[in-house]
Amino acid sequence: MKKSILISAIAFLFLSGCFVAPPQEAVKRAPGPYPAGYKTMITGYLNVHLVDPDSIKDFTVIKPPEKTKLDTGYPFIPLYKGQFVWECFIAYDAKNEKGVYVGSDMHVVWIRFNRVVAFDYKDTELDYRVKERIENPGY
Numbered sequence: 001m002k003k004s005i006l007i008s009a010i011a012f013l014f015l016s017g018c019f020v021a022p023p024q025e026a027v028k029r030a031p032g033p034y035p036a037g038y039k040t041m042i043t044g045y046l047n048v049h050l051v052d053p054d055s056i057k058d059f060t061v062i063k064p065p066e067k068t069k070l071d072t073g074y075p076f077i078p079l080y081k082g083q084f085v086w087e088c089f090i091a092y093d094a095k096n097e098k099g100v101y102v103g104s105d106m107h108v109v110w111i112r113f114n115r116v117v118a119f120d121y122k123d124t125e126l127d128y129r130v131k132e133r134i135e136n137p138g139y
Contacts, residue, residue, distance in 0.1 A: 031067060031084040032113030038065050038088055042109055045116045046092070055095035058104050062089040065111060077118050079110075085118075086111040 035041060039061065047053040065086035073081045088111065093104040110118040 029083050031086050031111070035065050035086050035111045035114050037114070038086070038111060041111065041114070041116050042088070042090060045109075045119060049119075050094050051097045052095040052099070055101070057093050057101075059092040060090065062091055062106060064088060074118070079117065
């Protein structure tokens with residue numbers, strides 16, 4: 001009797017584990033509210049990452065944030081297929097490490113829950129994300 005109860009319990013645990021959603025399914029698919037302060041978020045990101053942030057000129061929003069469904073997974077960001085992001089296209093010109101303007105270029109910014117999660121499909125660094133959450137807790 002004890003043996004059959006033990007076998008039943010193990011079988012139940014095994015079967016219940018088969019129905020647990022994979023990690024990407026457990027993550028929220030929605031991108032959060034519309035990022036009303038997206039220009040401030042983006043310029044804050046650029047101020048941290050550009051060699052000479054004071055040299056930014058011709059900053060232009062080509063396409064304001066628009067909800068986009070990801071068609072593939074981005075494990076290095078991490079974002080998963082089927083999730084939504086606010087996608088924004090911008091262009092700007094800035095000086096490089098040699099002090100020369102490189103010319104205006106288009107860039108892609110992805111925003112989720114009022115945070116820049118990717119810039120040009122690259123992961124935003126952890127220290128930047130932590131700093132942003134501390135300095136801008138309302139975002």
